[in-house]
Amino acid sequence: MTGRYSRQRQSMRIAMWFLLLPVIILTVAAQTRDPLADLKLPNTTIVSVETVAAVTTPGKTLPAYRKVVGVIKPTSDSDINFEVWLPVEGWNGKFQGVGNGGFAGNINPAEMRVPLARGYAVAATDTGHKESFMTANWALGHPEKVIDFGYRAIHEMTVKSKAIIQAYYGKAPQRSYFNSCSNGGRQALMEAQRYPADYDGIIAGAPANNWTHVMFYGAFIQQIMLNDAASYLPAKKMKALEAATLASCDEMDGLADGLIDDPTRCRFDPAVLLCKGTETDDCLTASQIETLKKLYAGVRDAKGNQLVPNLVPGSESGGSGWGSWISGSAPGKGNISLLAMQFLKNMVFENQNWDIKSLNVERDLKFAEQKLAQVLNATNPDLSAFKKRGGKLIVYHGWNDAAIPAGMSINYYKSVIAKMGQRNSDTFLRLYVVPGMHHCQLGPGPNQFGQGSGCAPCDAKNDIITSIEEWVEKGTAPDALIATKFKNEATRKDPVRSRPLCPYPKVARYKGSDSLDDAANFSCVNPK
Numbered sequence: 207m208t209g210r211y212s213r214q215r216q217s218m219r220i221a222m223w224f225l226l227l228p229v230i231i232l233t234v235a236a237q238t239r240d241p242l243a244d245l246k247l248p249n250t251t252i253v254s255v256e257t258v259a260a261v262t263t264p265g266k267t268l269p270a271y272r273k274v275v276g277v278i279k280p281t282s283d284s285d286i287n288f289e290v291w292l293p294v295e296g297w298n299g300k301f302q303g304v305g306n307g308g309f310a311g312n313i314n315p316a317e318m319r320v321p322l323a324r325g326y327a328v329a330a331t332d333t334g335h336k337e338s339f340m341t342a343n344w345a346l347g348h349p350e351k352v353i354d355f356g357y358r359a360i361h362e363m364t365v366k367s368k369a370i371i372q373a374y375y376g377k378a379p380q381r382s383y384f385n386s387c388s389n390g391g392r393q394a395l396m397e398a399q400r401y402p403a404d405y406d407g408i409i410a411g412a413p414a415n416n417w418t419h420v421m422f423y424g425a426f427i428q429q430i431m432l433n434d435a436a437s438y439l440p441a442k443k444m445k446a447l448e449a450a451t452l453a454s455c456d457e458m459d460g461l462a463d464g465l466i467d468d469p470t471r472c473r474f475d476p477a478v479l480l481c482k483g484t485e486t487d488d489c490l491t492a493s494q495i496e497t498l499k500k501l502y503a504g505v506r507d508a509k510g511n512q513l514v515p516n517l518v519p520g521s522e523s524g525g526s527g528w529g530s531w532i533s534g535s536a537p538g539k540g541n542i543s544l545l546a547m548q549f550l551k552n553m554v555f556e557n558q559n560w561d562i563k564s565l566n567v568e569r570d571l572k573f574a575e576q577k578l579a580q581v582l583n584a585t586n587p588d589l590s591a592f593k594k595r596g597g598k599l600i601v602y603h604g605w606n607d608a609a610i611p612a613g614m615s616i617n618y619y620k621s622v623i624a625k626m627g628q629r630n631s632d633t634f635l636r637l638y639v640v641p642g643m644h645h646c647q648l649g650p651g652p653n654q655f656g657q658g659s660g661c662a663p664c665d666a667k668n669d670i671i672t673s674i675e676e677w678v679e680k681g682t683a684p685d686a687l688i689a690t691k692f693k694n695e696a697t698r699k700d701p702v703r704s705r706p707l708c709p710y711p712k713v714a715r716y717k718g719s720d721s722l723d724d725a726a727n728f729s730c731v732n733p734k
Contacts, residue, residue: 242272242274245369252274274292281350285334287313291318297375299380302329306390307390311333311344312339313332314330340548342549352553352581382404388413392584402589407600412603417578422514422571423504423514430497439498443490447498455474480495504613513571527606601636638707639710641705650691673687688704713732716728
């Protein structure tokens with residue numbers, strides 16, 4: 207009897223096990239189910255979610271991450287593609303958004319890898335179209351896509367990315383940062399102005415924030431270079447031009463170091479380069495000198511008032527200098543002019559057959575501003591809402607940026623000071639203007655300070671990201687940053703020179719002893 211009852215009890219336990227098995231399976235599945243699998247967000251489709259394995263290369267480790275690909279459609283003509291990368295392990299509890307250059311049109315993985323390697327959840331977007339960053343054909347007849355490009359896409363990416371972070375980690379990011387350059391710098395300032403709650407700390411590099419003016423600066427250059435064949439200033443002349451500007455102005459700061467620390471004080475006369483006989487690469491013709499004078503004068507109206515800041519002397523040579531942005535490989539092929547033509551044809555006049563010969567800068571700039579400034583320009587100096595919620599903003603710009611004159615950032619900084627007052631502005635805003643630096647980086651001067659390609663060392667003095675983190679999270683306001691020039695810019699190896707970057711308007715001055723190549727031998731002072 208005992209054996210029979212024992213067998214019955216065993217049979218009942220087995221039966222109960224099979225009855226409970228589906229519940230157990232469902233419970234385990236629920237515990238291990240991907241929290242992103244069924245995520246629903248307004249106007250958003252999650253296209254894919256995958257795990258990307260960790261990658262280790264010499265000197266750098268990219269951690270394993272969850273890659274979320276999505277599309278946002280706030281309007282019927284919107285198609286905002288975005289990606290969010292979520293560290294599987296070692297998340298620092300923060301979020302960083304990155305932006306785009308030119309007319310956007312793509313998601314750049316290189317821009318995302320740096321913050322990911324530092325433990326950030328990171329997001330990027332193509333801003334609503336897939337096309338080369340040098341073209342704007344997508345804009346023709348698509349005003350909603352222009353709005354997406356102008357400001358909506360970055361905001362939508364930010365809101366959706368934070369929701370994805372919340373779903374994956376079970377909590378929102380503790381802090382959110384945005385870091386980008388060029389058009390990305392414009393996007394950064396647009397966020398601070400339009401959506402002050404999106405980010406706690408914002409770094410805006412070489413911002414094309416006055417977009418209409420930047421584009422008309424490019425159109426102005428195009429018009430000059432195509433005026434006649436003799437007006438064209440070829441790239442092969444840039445070494446001689448740079449040598450002449452340095453000979454004229456390098457020692458204004460008391461040092462012969464190959465850098466003009468404040469080019470606005472330089473009174474360079476291009477006539478010193480006039481060819482005395484046969485034209486060579488070491489001299490300029492009379493027509494080329496006239497072109498150069500116009501470039502140094504900047505875009506002006508009929509009364510001589512400056513509409514767009516001018517180019518400044520110094521650091522004209524090099525692949526990232528005047529040769530690529532101003533001269534190009536032939537007349538009309540400078541990058542800033544090519545971008546300007548895309549803007550004028552596809553956004554302003556909406557006519558791809560529009561001819562530069564019909565351009566009247568003063569008249570047409572007014573038309574462009576009336577039509578597009580509200581959508582594309584990030585020039586509002588009232589940052590009180592951003593400041594009120596504790597936001598911090600760092601702007602940087604290369605003095606010798608040929609794509610976007612540094613005067614544009616200086617003008618915006620001054621407009622904020624005029625609106626909000628110096629003391630008030632100092633609590634949340636810094637501007638650094640970098641001697642010898644070209645567009646976003648590169649150039650003959652020290653130009654690496656953690657702005658885009660990583661940091662070494664990663665401390666608040668040498669790294670702009672750490673600097674803004676400490677300002678936001680600890681209340682430690684940045685003073686001088688240290689910029690470094692590397693023998694190998696690509697690998698950031700073999701440092702050859704360092705200099706302090708002083709908060710504008712201060713400048714670095716040599717203390718009078720020891721090496722000129724060591725930042726420790728300089729101090730930041732008010733200009734005389």
